[in-house]
Amino acid sequence: MEDIIIGVVALAAVFFFFLYQKPKTKRYKLPPGPSGLPVIGNLHQLESVNPQRFFAGWAKKYGPILSYKIGKRTMVVISSAELAKELLKTQDVNFADRPPHRGQEVISYGRRDMGMCHFTPYYREIRKMGMNHIFSPTRVATFKHVREEEARRMMDKINKASEISEAVDLSELMLTFTNSVVCRQAFGKKYNEDGEEMKRFIKILYGTQSVLGKIFFSDFFPFTRFLDDWTGQTAYMMECFERQDIYLQEIVDETLNPNKVQPETESMIDLLMEIYRNQPFTSEFTIDNVKAVVMDIVVAGTDTAAAALVWGMTYLMRYPQVMKKAQEEVRDYARENGLTFLSEDDVKNIPYFRALVKETLRIEPVIPLLLPRNCIKDTNIAGYDIPAGTTVNVNAWAVSRDKKEWGPYPDEFRPERFLEMNIDFKGTDYEFLPFGSGRRMCPGMRLGVAMLEVPYANLLLKFNFRLPDGMKPEELNMDVMPGLAMHKAQHLELVPEKVK
Numbered sequence: 001m002e003d004i005i006i007g008v009v010a011l012a013a014v015f016f017f018f019l020y021q022k023p024k025t026k027r028y029k030l031p032p033g034p035s036g037l038p039v040i041g042n043l044h045q046l047e048s049v050n051p052q053r054f055f056a057g058w059a060k061k062y063g064p065i066l067s068y069k070i071g072k073r074t075m076v077v078i079s080s081a082e083l084a085k086e087l088l089k090t091q092d093v094n095f096a097d098r099p100p101h102r103g104q105e106v107i108s109y110g111r112r113d114m115g116m117c118h119f120t121p122y123y124r125e126i127r128k129m130g131m132n133h134i135f136s137p138t139r140v141a142t143f144k145h146v147r148e149e150e151a152r153r154m155m156d157k158i159n160k161a162s163e164i165s166e167a168v169d170l171s172e173l174m175l176t177f178t179n180s181v182v183c184r185q186a187f188g189k190k191y192n193e194d195g196e197e198m199k200r201f202i203k204i205l206y207g208t209q210s211v212l213g214k215i216f217f218s219d220f221f222p223f224t225r226f227l228d229d230w231t232g233q234t235a236y237m238m239e240c241f242e243r244q245d246i247y248l249q250e251i252v253d254e255t256l257n258p259n260k261v262q263p264e265t266e267s268m269i270d271l272l273m274e275i276y277r278n279q280p281f282t283s284e285f286t287i288d289n290v291k292a293v294v295m296d297i298v299v300a301g302t303d304t305a306a307a308a309l310v311w312g313m314t315y316l317m318r319y320p321q322v323m324k325k326a327q328e329e330v331r332d333y334a335r336e337n338g339l340t341f342l343s344e345d346d347v348k349n350i351p352y353f354r355a356l357v358k359e360t361l362r363i364e365p366v367i368p369l370l371l372p373r374n375c376i377k378d379t380n381i382a383g384y385d386i387p388a389g390t391t392v393n394v395n396a397w398a399v400s401r402d403k404k405e406w407g408p409y410p411d412e413f414r415p416e417r418f419l420e421m422n423i424d425f426k427g428t429d430y431e432f433l434p435f436g437s438g439r440r441m442c443p444g445m446r447l448g449v450a451m452l453e454v455p456y457a458n459l460l461l462k463f464n465f466r467l468p469d470g471m472k473p474e475e476l477n478m479d480v481m482p483g484l485a486m487h488k489a490q491h492l493e494l495v496p497e498k499v500k
């Protein structure tokens, strides 16, 4: 109750403060959108559950480019392939920046990372280095054995559950898989899954992720930092940041220790420490830069592949004929080649499965609104003004369900569509953008796909699944949990049965 009173009083204070401010901005012809209230704009109309569906609903009403306001900030949402191309290709350089966000600023050591960094010369250097080294095909291949080993461990656990016909929490298992893979790739650390160090890592990761996704008053209403402080947001942010920093500093200290045991494969932090020692960039690359970039890899790498696999298995439970076809294909392939486990090289040879991976990323792109872009200078899209400082999102979810692009049944889960049309997720087919496109496109695409494919293929190879407690497929909850990567809101629990 006390929180509500504080909130109401605070909002009223902000409301009256701004009501008596004279508007100073020049008149722009903004894209159409819902009319809002003075001061708060459209804040009161937004829904936090299933934001991609909510904005798709607005797009039906206002069109493929729409605008709305939160406080002083103009927000734009794009929902067609044609305008996505205009934004991410033709005008990419005007939108290659990220908008202000207090939590992201702190967590990324003042935007020294890649994902939240402003579009600066430093950003261009770190991005180039990332593409040539951290995320290069050679480096991704170096960790192949790690991903396959962890996938085998996951299958063993499911196997044990199948022996006693017990349901497994696939959401939990997949997060454990990605956490373990990412810790080994990023830090060269192999934690015991149920041990204290892994629990500590997960707690820190959740804290960091929650700060990255939080909305701070001061990002939308100038002079309201006191409200962030008052509502405890600042204290929570600092607590999460400090926990993260202590952890990352310990990892850095270990790499600096001359007696350190060399890991099986050079980890990503080792590579970043080499950059720290060699200082190849025009601006100084400090230990904080190392921590910021490694934080990016960990945050972006754990959630995304896990969320995608859970969505894929959820849709397969709802579309048993697709499940059957995919299982038959992988099982035939394994039988013909005398295999009991499918490796990263094997999945390249299974066409329906590859189409299934694409269909999974089409039907539920796990970052459905992509990461927001910040408009660098006044420009124009589709005849509307986009003022500098506007935040722009592409609703990749709406684009990948657009009838104009995908035919009459875009809501159907049908991998065949990718066998019939030559469309890929590499950022040049604008109707299909699960990894974004342009200068800020996901650099971890290859790694993300590799992390998704092996567990996915082996689940299909080794097990049949049913829903627990007589639940029907149509009863599966399809809501998303808001966050940077949108997980299925309810964990997916399935009862495995081992294939003889």
Ligand code: HEM
Pocket: 114, 115, 116, 127, 296, 297, 298, 300, 301, 302, 304, 305, 308, 366, 367, 370, 371, 372, 433, 434, 435, 436, 437, 439, 440, 441, 442, 443, 444, 445, 447, 448, 449, 452
């Ligand atoms: C299935 C897995 C993944 C999906 C669907 C995905 C999707 C995305 C999307 C949509 C963006 C925003 C692109 C834009 O703004 O246009 C992004 C950015 C990014 N992703 Fe991924 N991602 C995945 C895996 C990964 C992995 C494994 C890593 C690293 C280990 C990673 C690192 C990043 C980084 C650093 C950025 C920010 C790039 C920049 O701003 O320059 N991602 N990702």
